[in-house]
Amino acid sequence: MQNNRKEHLYKILVIGDLGVGKTSIIKRYVHQTYSTNYRATIGVDFALKVLNWDSETVRLQLWDIAGQERFGNMTRVYYREAMGAFIVFDVTRPTTFEAVSKWKEDLDSKLTLSNGQSIATVLLANKCDQKRDFLTNNSLKMDQYCKENGFVGWFETSARENININEAANFLVKHIIASENDILKSVVPDTISPQLNSDKEMTCSYWLSLD
């Protein structure tokens, strides 16, 4: 029976400026832990998360990529064959939000799906448990920002308080599967594309419509 289970393997990038909490988000998501003792990521780090997705198994390879600008020269190699991405910023530091579009451009310029589309990317406004004084309290504006910049959605997250991490990941996986189906459809036009299961609907209020 186990053998009949369909398996998906997705490589997901976690990128964003230095110190925004990329490693913390991954550790929270994969190991359900939080610590203030994480080392700065040098180069790239990985973690694996296995999900039961309806009757299928989804394996997520999470790639934790160093945030300092000078590692940007290596990102082409790190990005290769990724299917989805989180771009993370720190709600307490506006400069990390300003860098989001730079990260998105870097990603889109170095990586596209076989149909020429850019990969599904979710914006994470991390450290939402802390005091913040800009923009993310205006969710309409954030929706607008996501639309303009090609994000499939955004979430306020906190790795420390475990807020919205699972939701964001499920949301991203859903989009990855959808875009995979799009690709399949375009390759084999007579295949019937499976509908997304409606009871998987996200609880999050931020997500944008799938077109």
Next chain:
Amino acid sequence: MMAQQENGRLFEDTLSVMTLGSQFDEESSFGSDSEINGFTSSRQTDKYGFIGGAQQYSSESAQEVPLEVLRHREAKWLDMLNHWDKWISKRFKKVRLRCQKGIPPSLRGRAWLYLSGGKVKREQNSRKFEELDSMDGDPKWVDVIERDLHRQFPFHEMFVSRGGHGQQDLFRVLKAYTLYRPDEGYCQAQAPIAAVLLMHMPAEDAFWGLVQICEKYLPGYYSAGLEAIQLDGEILNALLKRVCPPAYRHLEKHKIEPILYMTEWFMCAFSRTLPWSSVLRVWDMFLCDGVKIMFRVGLVLLKCMLGSREKLKACPGQYETMELLRALEPRYLQEGFLIHQVLELPISARDVEREHRMQLKRWRKTHGELSYKSPPRMHGTRAIMSAEPHTRQDLRQKPTIVVHYPVPSDTKSEFARVKKRSTIRKASNPTLDIPNPYALSWTLTSCLYVPDKRTDKQRKTPEESNSSAPKASKNLY
């Protein structure tokens, strides 16, 4: 209540330090503002200062050196440090051999400073660090450095507390470097390098050690663009093809480019990869012989992890292979095993240089000219010494505290004695005729070394404070 708890914990940990070993000076291990406040582990501090984490001391990973051997080695190292230029110019092989055997912990900091040429640099630029230290850093770098301070060896007692002495000194060293080389700025991978140095020496020395590593040993590694490390990745790959073809083919097949697994290894000089006893031994050799040691360690790890058909079968894909290279098997990292393998591997500085030229040619074809021209790499102590002229004065040891012990009448430099004998006896048993310099009852080997977390300003010289001399004498740096 809170304070009481913290006091309780402090007391407990101090006790553990006291009972753990003579290497620690119970007086100075923790300042009055405890470095361990807020740390929740109840584990003991090991002899390197780790209170937890994967790199902590374990008897399985480390090699014990008998105390008598250690004392003989200390005597030899003291002698070498006293006649450094002669040893380097005339008997470098012996110096190398002693680095390979492991520098005694009590003298490691001093030896590293001499090996790297940091000592000469410091003497020739006296007051430079002071000057840089007093300047304001570029806010751009200060911001990034500050974000990294609590993320370096978070399980080391020196760096565990936010704003503690370790983190303060780390900031001073890294900020000073950005002022010293504003064209280079700060790279995140420099922080662990500086932190390792700070575990062994005061901030000024650590600064010059960092300068030497960044400019002589690993030039270009931390510069914008990070081309030098990528080029070294290609060199590593090419050497692997020669050393272990199956591993090379496997990595090629799965499109695992070197920068996917070697970036942290090389940029941090393995300081975050190996058990601590192995880190120290690797650094002893690295500072003596240069980057070829990095290549050798990398090759040994690849060879051990991917060297057989069974092993390759167990990691059929890219991700599995990368997981494997991240979860290195402890038995391969064990001090004795690893150092032996590294010494056995026939990769010379010349091999590295030859491969460097070939890969550079390829790089120019595919990527164009390097955007950052780094100065030529220097392969260790001897190359650095001959490139940077020094005076005898520069090499003179200037300990802040001088301990007088009775000098046996026949004590002469080993260098002088050996020269007279004119033949050099090999290393197996050369130590027995060396008088024990620690004749005083209170001077244990620990007297020479205490991982000192105090800032330079707090580190008093006897001239400044005679009254504190008896206590400070244990802190002979």
